[in-house]
Amino acid sequence: xxIVFLIxxxxxxxxxxxxxxxVVMYYDVDSxxxxxxxxxxIRGARLIKQxxxxxxxxxxxxxxxxxxxxxxxxxxxxxDINKAMLRGLYTSSVADDTNSNLTIRTLATDSREAExxxxxxxxxxxxxNLRKMEALWVEQNPIYIxxxxxxxxxxxxxxxxxxxxxxxxxxxxxxxxxxxxFEVVGKLDFx
Numbered sequence: 001x002x003i004v005f006l007i008x009x010x011x012x013x014x015x016x017x018x019x020x021x022x023v024v025m026y027y028d029v030d031s032x033x034x035x036x037x038x039x040x041x042i043r044g045a046r047l048i049k050q051x052x053x054x055x056x057x058x059x060x061x062x063x064x065x066x067x068x069x070x071x072x073x074x075x076x077x078x079x080d081i082n083k084a085m086l087r088g089l090y091t092s093s094v095a096d097d098t099n100s101n102l103t104i105r106t107l108a109t110d111s112r113e114a115e116x117x118x119x120x121x122x123x124x125x126x127x128x129n130l131r132k133m134e135a136l137w138v139e140q141n142p143i144y145i146x147x148x149x150x151x152x153x154x155x156x157x158x159x160x161x162x163x164x165x166x167x168x169x170x171x172x173x174x175x176x177x178x179x180x181x182f183e184v185v186g187k188l189d190f191x
Contacts, residue, residue, distance in 0.1 A: 025087055026107050027121060029080040029133070033073050036163045043068040043162070045191040053182045072186070075168065076150060081107060081116050081136040089114050097122060102131055115139050130154050130161060146172040157190065164188055 041064075049060045064072055081090060090107040097104050105127065106119040115137055122132035134151040148170035155164045168184040 021086075022162055023084070024082050026081050026090055026092070027105075027119065027127070028082065030077055030120070031078050032130075032133075037066065037073055039160065039162060040064070040069050040188070044189055045163075046191065047072070048187045048189065050185045051183070054180060073163075073166075075148075076133075076152060076166070078136075079116050079119060079133075079137060079150060081114070086114055090119075128161075129156070142175070144172055144174040146170065162188075162190070164189070171172040 004174075017064060017124050022027040038099075044063055046061065046063050051058050051060075051063075074166050086109075089109045089111045091109070093106050093108075095106070096102075100122075102122045102124055105121045105123070106118060108122075117138055118134075120132075120134040121127060122134070123130045132151060134149070137148045137150060139146045148168055151167045152163060153165045154161050158164075165188060166184075166186045168182075170183075171179050171181050173179045
């Protein structure tokens with residue numbers, strides 16, 4: 001019995017590790033968003049959310065639970081460019097931001113296969129000191145064209161990188177319909 005355990009247990013560990021062995025070639029957006037979802041839940045962050053579709057708008061002020069944070073930030077996980085089919089499609093460049101003391105790492109592509117056209121990481125001295133992330137996500141199929149500019153802003157609070165706000169600005173054009181413009185702005189408050 002002990003021999004079976006010694007043989008089967010490592011095999012199980014090996015199988016469960018396959019999902020964790022995700023190759024991070026560019027920047028690990030997925031882990032960043034997951035960590036923020038956990039931190040925001042633990043800190044009890046309050047979200048002030050404004051949404052506008054064309055001329056209609058609404059505002060909501062609430063403290064999301066863990067599931068609500070997952071739903072709230074799930075769109076930002078779509079900007080993860082570490083999928084196997086995207087390897088080698090992005091070029092990387094680094095430049096100083098002319099409007100601040102930050103450095104910008106830009107990952108960009110003009111490939112039609114990639115929905116994320118660029119990912120910009122604004123950071124202070126090192127990439128781990130991220131202050132802003134910006135991405136352009138374009139989705140196109142025979143029924144509609146959707147374009148979204150997504151941005152997240154971060155702040156170092158008690159030596160932890162915490163999300164301070166986000167913005168989604170975009171348009172959607174469906175076949176035989178007018179273009180719809182939308183904007184979602186989220187601001188976080190830590191009481």
